[in-house]
Amino acid sequence: MNDKPDGIVLTEEQRRRRRNRSIALGLVLAALAILFYAVTIVKLGPAIMSRPL
Amino acid sequence: MSLVTDTLATNRPGAALAANRTADLADVRDYFALLKPRVMSLVVFTALVGIVRAPAELHPVLAFAALLCIAVGAGAAGALNMWWDADIDARMTRTLRRPIPAGRVSPGEALAFGLVLSAGSILMLGLFVGWLASGLLAFTIFFYAVVYSMWLKRSTPQNIVIGGAAGAFPPMIGWAAVTGTIGIESIVLFLIIFFWTPPHFWALALLKKDDYARAGIPMLPNVAGDDETRKQILIYSLILAPLGVAPFFLGFAGVVYGIAASVLGIVFLLFALDIYRRSKGAAADSAARRLFAYSILYLFLLFGMLLVEPMIGLP
Numbered sequence: 001m002n003d004k005p006d007g008i009v010l011t012e013e014q015r016r017r018r019r020n021r022s023i024a025l026g027l028v029l030a031a032l033a034i035l036f037y038a039v040t041i042v043k044l045g046p047a048i049m050s051r052p053l
Numbered sequence: 054m055s056l057v058t059d060t061l062a063t064n065r066p067g068a069a070l071a072a073n074r075t076a077d078l079a080d081v082r083d084y085f086a087l088l089k090p091r092v093m094s095l096v097v098f099t100a101l102v103g104i105v106r107a108p109a110e111l112h113p114v115l116a117f118a119a120l121l122c123i124a125v126g127a128g129a130a131g132a133l134n135m136w137w138d139a140d141i142d143a144r145m146t147r148t149l150r151r152p153i154p155a156g157r158v159s160p161g162e163a164l165a166f167g168l169v170l171s172a173g174s175i176l177m178l179g180l181f182v183g184w185l186a187s188g189l190l191a192f193t194i195f196f197y198a199v200v201y202s203m204w205l206k207r208s209t210p211q212n213i214v215i216g217g218a219a220g221a222f223p224p225m226i227g228w229a230a231v232t233g234t235i236g237i238e239s240i241v242l243f244l245i246i247f248f249w250t251p252p253h254f255w256a257l258a259l260l261k262k263d264d265y266a267r268a269g270i271p272m273l274p275n276v277a278g279d280d281e282t283r284k285q286i287l288i289y290s291l292i293l294a295p296l297g298v299a300p301f302f303l304g305f306a307g308v309v310y311g312i313a314a315s316v317l318g319i320v321f322l323l324f325a326l327d328i329y330r331r332s333k334g335a336a337a338d339s340a341a342r343r344l345f346a347y348s349i350l351y352l353f354l355l356f357g358m359l360l361v362e363p364m365i366g367l368p
Binding site: 020021043 | 121
């Protein structure tokens with residue numbers, strides 16, 4: 001049986017860089033969620049709760 | 054993402070560079086470098102001046118959001134510029150280590166990155182503060198990526214004169230984000246950066262002439278010669294110096310700004326005269342280097358004064 005994995009095998013350095021990119025992307029998405037929330041509150045204020053569906 | 058955008062990028066001058074690329078070498082800092090952070094910092098700074106000097110109120114959260122959108126939009130334009138210019142970046146020592154020529158980011162990835170950030174920043178700015186500011190941001194990105202990078206840069210020595218408009222728009226976008234209008238004041242801020250750009254870049258071009266020649270970019274010193282470039286630097290400096298004082302005479306900057314801008318402008322003119330007079334050897338290079346360094350300080354201090362004047366209550 002062949003234990004060698006198929007396809008491209010990333011080096012440790014490549015794995016580390018990919019992980020860093022994933023973390024950065026996650027942080028950007030989290031920051032965007034906070035930004036959208038803050039802007040929504042500022043623009044609509046309490047009125048956001050009294051809008052008809 | 055890569056497959057689609059690499060296919061889109063196949064006919065690009067930089068497409069051949071993708072072949073040298075090893076998979077997954079890009080670090081977060083490579084993507085950050087695609088945004089041209091130093092240009093972005095100048096954009097943020099001048100846009101903030103537009104926001105602060107505008108004669109209306111904008112909630113700090115919205116002001117921050119607007120500034121972020123303008124910064125990301127400018128960064129997106131930088132990424133699109135690096136995508137298009139990857140082939141000439143690979144031939145110049147100054148730009149050789151950028152992520153695409155270095156083979157860490159593929160041209161297709163840079164293109165996708167630039168397009169997504171462009172669309173996102175334009176849309177968000179429109180939804181957050183208004184569509185005039187958003188439209189101006191869209192035009193700025195288009196102007197830098199298409200008019201300057203794709204058309205002017207490789208075809209005319211007037212490239213940075215006309216293309217400089219892209220770098221001059223941020224204070225106008227900031228102003229429009231707050232007021233929803235353009236106004237003479239933001240046009241003056243635009244003109245200051247517009248007329249500052251040629252002496253700034255031509256001083257650099259005098260020093261990096263060989264680099265530009267190797268890359269085949271028709272910068273003014275390469276096309277019209279050093280003496281003509283020195284004359285043009287002086288002419289633009291003669292226009293810039295009084296323009297720098299215009300905010301005071303138009304009444305939207307105080308006396309302290311007026312005095313500071315006059316002194317800074319005179320010093321700028323003296324450096325430009327120095328370039329004009331010293332046309333040979335090491336003295337000529339030093340004069341160009343001095344004007345290049347001073348031009349950065351000049352713009353920083355001029356806009357810095359506009360920024361802090363209302364904050365510290367100067368007349």
